[in-house]
Each structure stands twice: as structure tokens, then as C-alpha cells.
Amino acid sequence: MSNGARPPGREQGGAGGRSAIARLLHPVDSVIAIGIIAFCGWLLYETGQFDEVSFLFSQNIPPELFPRILIVVIILFCLALPFEHILLTRKGKDIDKGRRDKVSGMTWLTMLVLVATVSASPLLGTYLTMVAVCIVLPLLWHERRLHYILAFAAVFPAAVTVLFNLVLGVFFEPGMIGIAFH
């Protein structure tokens, strides 16, 4: 196996102290496989909680049958996941290429802002939410040309409102602030 075939962790720890099977397993993919299998286990349990119906009514196809088949198929695929890197390396593919670096702080912050924005939208209403997005996201991403941001926050939400609300008739929530203002 070439150097590129080594899963992360082998370089640091060395291969000497690890069993042959441990060397075949990709550590990150093993964790992912365990996570998915655990999730599937929970889903499998959930299928047991579906309401029972008579075989006559369900025409011998109980509602849990198809999801159970799918879950078992997913589990079977996941069992092969920790070993897949061996095949991929032979094909010259690097499965760790996109995930070698940690998720950046900026991405976590962006996720947080997106969640916060959607949470605030019942209060702000659609229009003010759009304005907030147009101001907060560029500022978060270190856009420092304030005149750009202000022009964007003034023009873009207005244009979207005219096109979608007035022309296409999409309903825009006024939000609590909008209702209070009225």
C-alpha cells in the first residue's frame, strides 16, 4: 500500500502497535459508520412503535416492512464503510481531502447566524429578516465596505419584495414588529 493509503492517525501513532484489522479500518469512517448504525438502530426501534394493523387490512404489507428493509440495507452498506478507503486509494482517490482541515470557526458562526435569523423571523417579519441577513452576513464575513453593505441592504430586499410579494403574490409574514407598527 502506498503512503497515500494510510488512514489519518497511522502517521502519528505508527503502525507497529496496531493489529492488522485496526490498520484496515479508517478511523474517521469507522466513527461515521458507528454513528449511522446507532441512528439506524434507533430508527429500527421506532418502526416497532408504529400502530399495528391487521394483515388483512395491510394486505400482508405492514407499514414497517419497507422502512425496515431499507434500514437493514443502510446498516449493511455502513459495515463496509470503514474499509472503503483501501479501494479508494487503489483508485487514486483521497477520501480525506475535503475533511483534513477542521471546520472553520467562520462556518460555525455562519450556521449560528442562519439559525438565529430564522428564529428571529417570526418577530422581524420577512422584509426585516432579509434586511438583517443582508447586513449581518457580509459583516460577519469581514466585508468592511459599509457603503456596499448599506446599498445592498436597501436595494436587494426591496427588489425581492417588489418581485415576489407584489408581482408573484408570495405572502410575506409581517412579523410581530410589522403587526405592532401597523
Next chain:
Amino acid sequence: MEPVVTGLSLLLDPLNIGLILGGVLIGVLVGALPGLSSPMAIALLIPFTIQLEPIPAISMMAALYCAGTFGGSITAILINAPGAPPAAATALDGYPMAKKGEAGRALGLATISSVTGGIFSLVIFIFAAPMLATLALKFRPPEYFALSVFALSMLASISGKSSLRNLISGAFGVLIGTIGVHLTTGVERFTFDIPELTEGIHFVPVLIGLFAMGELLSQSQTLDVAYERIRATAMKLPSRDDIRRVKWTILRSSGLGTFIGILPAEGSTVAAIMGYNEAKRWSKNKDQFGQGCPEGIAGPEAANNAATGGAMVPTLALGIPGSGSTALILAALIMHGLRPGPYLVNETPEFIYAIFGAMLVANVGFLAIGLIGAKFFSLVTLVPPRLLWPAVFTFSMIGSYSYGASMFDVWVMIISGIVGFFMLRHGFGPAPLVMGLILGKLVEETFSQSMIIYDNNFLALFESPIVVGFFLLTAASLLSPLYPLVRDRVSSAMAGKIRVPGE
């Protein structure tokens, strides 16, 4: 003849022509912007076209699909950043040619190859779709079940990092499709006492989340990437010498691209890579590849655009998507209350001719746009990403909300986006999940019907030779990733056998 006239006359409505040209314009813009893709644009467009009649809505999306595939080549040639994945192979020779000061020639070759490939595949589409649909009329639920399982198994060979991960994504997509009330018994499945889940999860917010939000989060890590820009000159139509040099490459790639497009789950990206490889394999100037070789531009461009027409064949004739983008078009058809498949093709043939006409107009449209506006479209990459992505988020939010006027859908979009980001990071593509989600209902429905027909005897499925044929193809497709491993073993064993003793 009457359906042809009816179908094409439906397109002559000024609104339809306007929508198709609008689709072409959006497609080229979106294709040219690195990060934005035509599946993302189609996903964002779906909720806003719900109010339109099915033909104009689907025509607009089909036009966007064709133009988006072409648009990616503009930035691939001018800034070495393929605006869309199918244009990645074009950059290999397009950018070196542009660096030599022949950007206009490279753009001209790309445009002519794209248009030829697109029109070639449309001719095949217009003959193949009704033929396939007539054949599919003989299919009963067991055959349909086997066909949809085969389509899902093709996810193993779809482009992406890993076949196994594509299959897991696809299976999860099918599983998400089971959320909600079971149609036969009325039993709630995986609803967790959340009232909104009884209707199941709508396609639109999931599609928008996976394609737009997932990409937004990925892009948030690379906002400072600067591209080396080559000064765009006006596009130059290929010279007679160029045409003579690439004509067979274009023809070969058009056929190859159409065939790959017709295969379920394969798409323009696979077609472009194969088009490039075949162009190189057949070329007399192999050493020029990678240094601005005209065949290196014509091969992938003809193939990726030919795949668009090819992919529409199984989508409309069988209801099995030919690619990620056509999976979204299929979702749009379902949302318009149409059931894509042989009955749609045989009972409303004018629909097929209208889509054919729309894609033809789109191909001519992006030829005109390419000739007139390539220079302008290369400038769209100057739009600051720090303003572009908030705009995409705004559209995503409004698109998800407007479909069902429910904040629940916006949350589904956000969660899908975050899940999609981590999926992409670990090599699980969003396109297979979408395919699974869209095919899921068909798979379960045909499985249940087959089991009822055969009184729960699964082995009885094998009585049908068509089913056996599809299951054999499924097995071949699932085992295809192991082929290189077996080939290496065999060749090393052979090498061992012929080794001279003592050497």
C-alpha cells in the same frame, strides 16, 4: 404530426418564449458563477414556478438546465474556475488556450461544441423518449420495482468520491420518503408527534437546503479565494481548420454524452470526463492535451451538453431521473400534479414536443448569448461573494417558505443545509440523496404492489425475464466499483506467471 404542431405552438406564446430566454439567461449566469450550480438554481426556481402552467414551468427549467451546463465553460476557460462541475474537464485545455491569448477561440470552440452536442441529443431524445415509453407500457409493478432498484444501484457509479457513500445517501433519501402517513394503511411513520410531518417532508425545502445552503456553508470557508483572470476578448467562431480538426471529436462525444445521459443517475459530469478521455484516446496529438488542444475543449463540451438531452429521456419516458438536475425537474413535474412516465408520453405527446422545442430554443439562445455576451458573463465573477451568498440565502428562505407558507419548511431547509454540508465534507453527495427521495415513493409503491400480486413471495419476482434482467444489471452496477481491484489482481497474477524464474 398534430402533437408536434400542438407542442411547438404551445411554445410560441410570448410568455413562454420570455420564460425560456429568462431560463437561458439565469442558467448562463448561474453556470458562470463558481459555487452556484444549475441544480441549485432549479431548486430555487421550483417554488416560484408552481403558479405557472406545467409546460412553461418545465420549459424554463429545461432551458436553465441546458444553459447552466454551458455557462460553466465560460469561467472554466477565462479564470480556470469551472462554474459548474461538468465544465471541470473543459478547464484542462480551455484555460491553457486562453493563457496563450486565444480566449476567444476557446470560447468559440466550447460554444459550437455545446450547441452541436445539445442539438444532437435532442434529436435522439425526440425519437427515443416515445419508443422507450411504448416499451415501458408493457411494464407492470414488478418490472417498475426492478427498474427503480436498478436506477438506485446506478448511484454506485455516479460521479463523486465514493460509490458506497452514494448508495448510503440514496438509501437515506428513500427512507426520508417514507416519513408521513403510509398510504395503504394510514399509519403514521417517523412523525414523532410532529403534526407537520404527517404529510411527509416536502421535496422543495430539502432540495434547496442540500444544494444552496450546503454550498453556502462550504463557501463560507473560502471567501477570500482570488482568481487569476484572463482578459476576455470577443468570442471567435471556430475557423474552418478548427472545425475540420474537431468534427469527429464533437460527433463522437455527442453520441457518448447522449448515451451516458440516458443511463439512470449518470449525468453531465461523468459525460464530460469520458468525453475528454475519449477525445484524448482518439487524438493524433495526444501530447498537446493539457496545453490548449482544441479537441480537449470540444470533447467534454459536446459530451456534457449532449448528456442534458439524453438525461431527459428516462426522466420523461420512465419517471426515472437521468441526473441530479433532471431529478429536480422530475420533482417539479410531480409538484405540478403530473406523473412522469409512459402514460404522460403516450397520452400527452405534445408535452414532450414542447420540452423538445424549449431545449432547442435554449441551445440556440445560448449560442447567441455566447457570441454576444461571453465577455459580459465573465464579469459576473466580479460580484463579491460576501454579497452574493446572503442573496442566495434570502432566495432560499423565501423559496422554502412560499411553497407551503410554513416556517416549518424553512427549518427543514436549514437543517437539510447543515446536514448537507457535513455530508459533503465526508464524501456523501447531495444528488444521490435527492434521487433516493424522489424515487422513494415509486420504489415503495411498486414493491408493495408486487408483493400483493405475488402474495408476498419475493422469489416469484424472478418469473419475469425483464425483472431478472434489471436485477442482473443491478448486481453488475453494485459490483462495478470492485472492477479496478479485480483487474489489478488479475494483471499482477498474470505478471507473476510470465516472470522469468530467477529474475
